[in-house]
Amino acid sequence: MIRFIARRLWYGALTLASLATLTFFVMRLAPGGPFSRNRKISPEVQANIEAAFHLDEPVWQQFARYIWGILRLDLGPSTRHRDYSVNDLIASGLPYSLTIGFWAIVVAALVGIGLGIVGALRRNQGLDYLAGTVGVIGIAVPIFILGPLAQLYFSLHLGWLPVGGMNDGWHSLVLPVIVLALPNIAYISRLTRSSLIETLRENHVRTARAKGIGPRRVLLGHTLTGALLPVIAYLGPASAALITGSILIETMFAVPGIGRHFVDAALNRDYPLVMGITLVYGGLLIVFNILTDVLRGWLDPRVRHDG
Amino acid sequence: MNAKLLSLNDVSVHFRLPGGEMTAVDRVSLDLARGEVLGIVGESGSGKSQLLFALMGLLAGNGRATGQALFQGQDLLALDPGALDRVRGVAMSMIFQDPMTSLNPYKRIKDQLAEGLIVHQGMTRDAAGTAAVQMLDRVRIPDAARAARRYPHEFSGGMRQRVMIAMALLVKPALLLADEPTTALDVTIQAQVIDLMSEIARESGTAILFVTHDLGVVARICDRVAVLYGGRIMEEGLAEDLLSHPDHPYAAGLLAATPRMEAPLTPRLATIPGTPRSGGAMLPGCPFAPRCTVKIANCTTTQPPLVQTAPGRRAACHLIGGAA
Amino acid sequence: MTVDLPAPLRSRSTAELQLRRFAANRLAMLSVFVLLAIVALCFVGPLAFPFTGEDADFDNIAAPMDLTSAHPFGTDDFGRDLLVRVMEGGRVSLTIGFLGALVAGVIGVVYGAVSGFVGGPIDRIMMRVVEILYGFPYVILVILLSLLFGGGTLALFVAIVFTLWLTPAVIVRAQAQSLSRREFVEAARAGGMTGWQIVLQHIVPNTLSLVIVYGSLLVPEVILSESFLSFLGIGIKEPQASWGNLIQAGTSQMETDLRLLLLPGALLATVLFCLNFIADGLRDAFDPNER
Numbered sequence: 001m002i003r004f005i006a007r008r009l010w011y012g013a014l015t016l017a018s019l020a021t022l023t024f025f026v027m028r029l030a031p032g033g034p035f036s037r038n039r040k041i042s043p044e045v046q047a048n049i050e051a052a053f054h055l056d057e058p059v060w061q062q063f064a065r066y067i068w069g070i071l072r073l074d075l076g077p078s079t080r081h082r083d084y085s086v087n088d089l090i091a092s093g094l095p096y097s098l099t100i101g102f103w104a105i106v107v108a109a110l111v112g113i114g115l116g117i118v119g120a121l122r123r124n125q126g127l128d129y130l131a132g133t134v135g136v137i138g139i140a141v142p143i144f145i146l147g148p149l150a151q152l153y154f155s156l157h158l159g160w161l162p163v164g165g166m167n168d169g170w171h172s173l174v175l176p177v178i179v180l181a182l183p184n185i186a187y188i189s190r191l192t193r194s195s196l197i198e199t200l201r202e203n204h205v206r207t208a209r210a211k212g213i214g215p216r217r218v219l220l221g222h223t224l225t226g227a228l229l230p231v232i233a234y235l236g237p238a239s240a241a242l243i244t245g246s247i248l249i250e251t252m253f254a255v256p257g258i259g260r261h262f263v264d265a266a267l268n269r270d271y272p273l274v275m276g277i278t279l280v281y282g283g284l285l286i287v288f289n290i291l292t293d294v295l296r297g298w299l300d301p302r303v304r305h306d307g
Numbered sequence: 308m309n310a311k312l313l314s315l316n317d318v319s320v321h322f323r324l325p326g327g328e329m330t331a332v333d334r335v336s337l338d339l340a341r342g343e344v345l346g347i348v349g350e351s352g353s354g355k356s357q358l359l360f361a362l363m364g365l366l367a368g369n370g371r372a373t374g375q376a377l378f379q380g381q382d383l384l385a386l387d388p389g390a391l392d393r394v395r396g397v398a399m400s401m402i403f404q405d406p407m408t409s410l411n412p413y414k415r416i417k418d419q420l421a422e423g424l425i426v427h428q429g430m431t432r433d434a435a436g437t438a439a440v441q442m443l444d445r446v447r448i449p450d451a452a453r454a455a456r457r458y459p460h461e462f463s464g465g466m467r468q469r470v471m472i473a474m475a476l477l478v479k480p481a482l483l484l485a486d487e488p489t490t491a492l493d494v495t496i497q498a499q500v501i502d503l504m505s506e507i508a509r510e511s512g513t514a515i516l517f518v519t520h521d522l523g524v525v526a527r528i529c530d531r532v533a534v535l536y537g538g539r540i541m542e543e544g545l546a547e548d549l550l551s552h553p554d555h556p557y558a559a560g561l562l563a564a565t566p567r568m569e570a571p572l573t574p575r576l577a578t579i580p581g582t583p584r585s586g587g588a589m590l591p592g593c594p595f596a597p598r599c600t601v602k603i604a605n606c607t608t609t610q611p612p613l614v615q616t617a618p619g620r621r622a623a624c625h626l627i628g629g630a631a
Numbered sequence: 632m633t634v635d636l637p638a639p640l641r642s643r644s645t646a647e648l649q650l651r652r653f654a655a656n657r658l659a660m661l662s663v664f665v666l667l668a669i670v671a672l673c674f675v676g677p678l679a680f681p682f683t684g685e686d687a688d689f690d691n692i693a694a695p696m697d698l699t700s701a702h703p704f705g706t707d708d709f710g711r712d713l714l715v716r717v718m719e720g721g722r723v724s725l726t727i728g729f730l731g732a733l734v735a736g737v738i739g740v741v742y743g744a745v746s747g748f749v750g751g752p753i754d755r756i757m758m759r760v761v762e763i764l765y766g767f768p769y770v771i772l773v774i775l776l777s778l779l780f781g782g783g784t785l786a787l788f789v790a791i792v793f794t795l796w797l798t799p800a801v802i803v804r805a806q807a808q809s810l811s812r813r814e815f816v817e818a819a820r821a822g823g824m825t826g827w828q829i830v831l832q833h834i835v836p837n838t839l840s841l842v843i844v845y846g847s848l849l850v851p852e853v854i855l856s857e858s859f860l861s862f863l864g865i866g867i868k869e870p871q872a873s874w875g876n877l878i879q880a881g882t883s884q885m886e887t888d889l890r891l892l893l894l895p896g897a898l899l900a901t902v903l904f905c906l907n908f909i910a911d912g913l914r915d916a917f918d919p920n921e922r
Contacts, residue, residue, distance in 0.1 A: 019767055140903040142855055142859065144875075144878060144879075145899065148881075148882040149892075240769050244769060248863070251863060263863050
């Protein structure tokens with residue numbers, strides 16, 4: 001198991017390294033620099049600013065400087081928000097993003113798996129159709145349509161919840177979390193349902209039934225593990241979708257998280273901030289994938305023994 | 308009075324298919340005595356496995372069984388799932404054809420074996436675990452204590468089937484249903500596994516309903532044998548007797564088609580012409596008629612009844628003992 | 632003594648069976664019709680109007696919905712006809728969607744087929760590349776790439792394709808691996824076919840059903856990606872219309888005038904619904920066990 005985690009960490013580091021490199025060069029090669037869009041400034045002032053940010057140095061030197069900074073966990077200053085370093089900005093935004101993301105995963109998993117199980121056991125009955133409908137809506141209607149509509153109805157029309165921002169305690173979390181979770185609820189419930197249906201047909205479930213241990217034991221002890229494995233496997237890539245979603249959610253609901261910062265930074269060519277957030281996201285993704293893989297290994301001995 | 312352990316009376320199994328209803332087992336009537344080993348022989352599609360599934364309540368959703376299956380004073384086919392669970396894994400066990408997929412890959416062997424004892428006999432985990440290890444030893448799994456802590460994928464097919472046998476016989480059932488347990492195994496292992504089953508069953512007085520398509524297996528451990536075709540019994544009697552002197556054309560054909568070491572070499576192997584019946588409605592006459600080489604006019608219009616043709620022997624053929 | 636054997640059934644090709652199964656799925660067929668109707672609307676519809684989506688009608692700024700007027704669904708704040716803009720946006724979004732999925736699919740299939748077929752160290756390296764690329768947060772990659780190419784439609788297209796070919800590649804590679812071990816490939820090799828010939832004539836066609844099923848999910852992904860990028864302001868920019876930026880504009884006005892959001896939103900959602908049902912139908916048709 002240790003070797004397994006170590007290997008994944010190693011690949012994770014490789015991925016982060018490639019990510020850093022790719023991001024660095026993309027930002028450098030992209031048309032328009034961080035200061036070319038501002039109001040007109042004299043060439044000397046521009047040269048001074050660029051020197052302060054080391055933009056006058058040869059590219060490879062900038063790259064080396066950057067990598068060195070990463071290793072010291074210093075992501076540099078933001079070019080757009082002059083008074084703040086990238087570390088500061090990330091530190092201020094990360095808690096919001098993580099909170100929403102965490103709850104979205106929890107809600108998506110619990111509701112999704114629950115609906116999926118109900119759907120599989122009560123096939124083609126009322127609850128199954130309900131779950132199916134939620135499923136189709138969640139998968140087909142994009143977040144950026146659902147979000148505004150939810151805001152319109154629940155916030156502006158009914159006044160139950162705030163439209164955005166994070167100033168109202170847990171009330172502020174409700175809409176962002178649910179809208180973010182919805183596509184995942186949809187997908188997870190469909191996946192759980194079809195996986196459970198298929199597992200119920202497997203030979204070892206038949207053997208369990210033949211032992212006369214009763215339907216509850218058959219379900220909990222012999223069916224659920226196998227049925228949930230694909231769902232857990234999906235949670236890894238799902239976290240990537242969650243990142244995409246959270247960027248949209250933060251934009252729509254005015255949440256001051258790192259997703260919002262990222263979009264602003266990308267549009268403003270704030271290189272250091274873009275790269276910093278990219279690395280943070282990349283790191284989160286890797287950690288989450290390792291966690292789901294470990295969970296899978298714990299549940300499925302065959303995965304464990306393959307290493 | 309020779310009390311029968313299991314009495315099947317006109318048991319039929321039907322499946323609802325998109326094209327209509329299909330009969331897999333057609334009015335089978337059989338008796339099984341305590342401790343007896345009865346072989347059920349037939350080609351693929353003869354419905355033999357479905358018969359066992361029907362008794363265990365494991366038919367697919369679109370299947371239904373009719374008739375009566377009397378076992379320990381109850382009709383298995385009339386029991387609701389709750390009542391059936393008090394019989395399954397208690398007085399009646401089953402082992403299946405494919406050992407590679409029939410065990411739970413996520414649980415240790417010990418836990419899978421112990422489960423039945425814990426649920427049905429109220430044993431503690433420790434006691435059940437000990438019994439499980441002893442049983443693994445009995446089925447000759449080497450280093451049983453260590454093996455019990457392993458997972459199924461760490462064993463070969465033959466070993467896994469032994470585990471299945473251990474699991475089924477651990478609860479000391481009165482009846483064991485075996486659905487082609489050796490078909491998926493190497494020929495060299497087959498004999499070992501069969502002998503093991505026979506040995507343990509005899510020890511605890513367990514009767515076996517042994518489904519197979521292999522006459523060699525029947526010859527090896529079965530007391531009696533029933534030959535099925537198209538869901539109906541064609542012939543039934545004492546194994547040794549029937550195998551050496553089959554009366555029914557189908558049974559005779561099967562035996563002729565079994566290559567033997569001592570037989571003289573022939574340029575062609577004997578076969579039964581045609582292919583096994585596959586689905587669809589029952590034909591009006593004898594199910595074997597389309598492939599029978601000695602049929603008469605009556606065979607395609609009237610179904611021959613299963614009648615006693617000699618002491619301890621029954622056959623369903625117009626040419627034997629019935630109206631010719 | 633003669634033996635009666637049943638008459639042999641008329642043999643049907645697998646493709647025919649699969650097509651019939653799909654056709655029997657009413658929801659999927661309905662989705663196909665609706666989708667075709669929307670496609671026709673977006674591509675042919677604008678021709679029915681004397682103005683384009685960029686022409687401003689100053690007499691009718693922010694006109695409400697009036698099915699009898701020249702502007703059946705009204706106009707926006709600049710006097711541009713909403714319906715025409717939505718249709719033109721549809722052209723862009725749908726074209727990028729289908730074309731993008733096709734290109735990503737082809738790249739992925741060939742990459743995966745070659746990798747799975749060749750095996751060995753080359754396969755390992757190719758898959759390492761995929762693994763590493765997979766680790767990149769998708770949205771980040773797309774945003775960065777579209778910035779790299781300076782924004783605009785082509786950039787968007789390249790960025791999306793570049794990130795989406797990975798999944799088909801992984802799936803096809805697994806399939807190609809197991810196919811390569813089969814006897815008919817051995818036979819082809821023994822018969823003197825070159826590697827490329829085998830890949831193109833044997834491996835790829837046999838992965839086709841798998842590709843169609845998973846590929847059909849690519850189209851909605853591409854359309855969604857383009858939409859949300861345009862929504863964020865990174866994709867298609869004004870005045871060029873795309874469903875994404877139309878929805879974004881509609882969002883900012885939604886308290887006062889819902890139709891600006893609802894028209895493109897409803898069409899987008901409908902297209903995505905249809906594509907999902909079609910994908911489900913294809914999956915059921917090709918693998919009836921999956922229910």
